Amino acid sequence: MAENFWETKSLSQMNEPEWESLCDGCAQCCLCKVEDADTGTVHYTDVHCRHLNAATGRCGDYDRRTTLVPDCVKLTPENLHELSWMPATCAYRLLYENKPLAAWHPLISGDPNSVHAAGISVRGRCVSEAFVHETDIIERIVHWRDKKS
Ligand code: SF4
Numbered sequence: 001m002a003e004n005f006w007e008t009k010s011l012s013q014m015n016e017p018e019w020e021s022l023c024d025g026c027a028q029c030c031l032c033k034v035e036d037a038d039t040g041t042v043h044y045t046d047v048h049c050r051h052l053n054a055a056t057g058r059c060g061d062y063d064r065r066t067t068l069v070p071d072c073v074k075l076t077p078e079n080l081h082e083l084s085w086m087p088a089t090c091a092y093r094l095l096y097e098n099k100p101l102a103a104w105h106p107l108i109s110g111d112p113n114s115v116h117a118a119g120i121s122v123r124g125r126c127v128s129e130a131f132v133h134e135t136d137i138i139e140r141i142v143h144w145r146d147k148k149s
């Protein structure tokens, strides 16, 4: 990976290792979401996809994720403009919006645990959808993630 590539390359210029390393492992995008039918507002819950390893913040079957979960979105430089529901802290969203990465981002800190230490990741505060009935998910909307920046 090129040094400080996130500052010198556009999203579409990045190679695959660079692109993949932008993911900080927060796993916020792997939380189940509820959309308000009237307003279109997307609310996050504290229920995570059954394929998430909540301890590491990484997908348990990354290569097959879009096959296993049809609405799991594979991020590309071309579809970021459609993903306004992504967390404000997400590195892909930040760079798409021409904003800098946060100090806790592992590419800046050099420490993959800094996303957890900064309280950005979902680790320790979510439960797998395997243990929650589908009709109960709407009761589990959370707001802790709205305050993070
Ligand atoms: S929200 Fe962004 S940075 Fe966080 S896990 Fe998802 S893709 Fe990675």
Ligand code: SF4
Pocket (backbone or CB within 6 Å): 029, 030, 049, 050, 051, 052, 053, 058, 059, 060, 061, 062, 065, 066, 068, 069, 072, 073
């Ligand atoms: S399949 Fe993997 S990447 Fe997709 S939402 Fe589930 S845990 Fe996240």
